[in-house]
Amino acid sequence: MTPQKGQKYKALKILSVTGITSFAAPVSGSFSATLSPGDVLEIVNDPPPRATAVYARPLDYPAFEKRFVSEADRTSPIYGGYALVLDFRVLSTHFEQLS
Numbered sequence: 771m772t773p774q775k776g777q778k779y780k781a782l783k784i785l786s787v788t789g790i791t792s793f794a795a796p797v798s799g800s801f802s803a804t805l806s807p808g809d810v811l812e813i814v815n816d817p818p819p820r821a822t823a824v825y826a827r828p829l830d831y832p833a834f835e836k837r838f839v840s841e842a843d844r845t846s847p848i849y850g851g852y853a854l855v856l857d858f859r860v861l862s863t864h865f866e867q868l869s
Contacts, residue, residue, distance in 0.1 A: 771862050773813045773824050777858075779865040781805040787860075790825075791843050792850040803838040803854065810868065814853055824861070825853035 773779070786804060789818040791799040805811075828834040835844065839852050856865075 773812055773861060775816045777813045778868040779811050779861060780866055780868055781807055781809045782805055785864055788855045789838060790855060791839060791852045794836050794848040794850055799843060801838055823855050823857045826856050827853055837845055
C-alpha cells in the first residue's frame with residue numbers, strides 16, 4: 771500500500787510518532803508526539819519511489835501544533851510549519867483509511 775497526497779487516515783489506537791519542524795533556513799528540528807484513537811491525518815505529499823514513510827498533517831493542525839511543537843519553534847521568525855512522519859507499515863496496521 772502506497773499512500774497518496776490528500777488521503778485521510780484515522781488512528782485506531784494510541785501511537786507515538788515523530789514530527790519534523792521546518793524553517794526558512796538550512797535547518798530542521800524534530801519532536802515526539804502521541805496520537806489518540808480517532809485523530810485524523812492527511813497525507814501531505816506523494817512519496818517518491820522506494821519511500822518507506824510519508825509526511826502527514828493532523829486535520830486539527832493548530833491545536834496539535836500548540837500541544838507538540840515547542841513555543842520557541844512556533845514563535846521563531848523563520849518557522850515554516852511541521853509534519854508528522856508515518857512509516858507505511860504503521861499506517862497500514864494502526865490506521866483506517868477514510869479517503
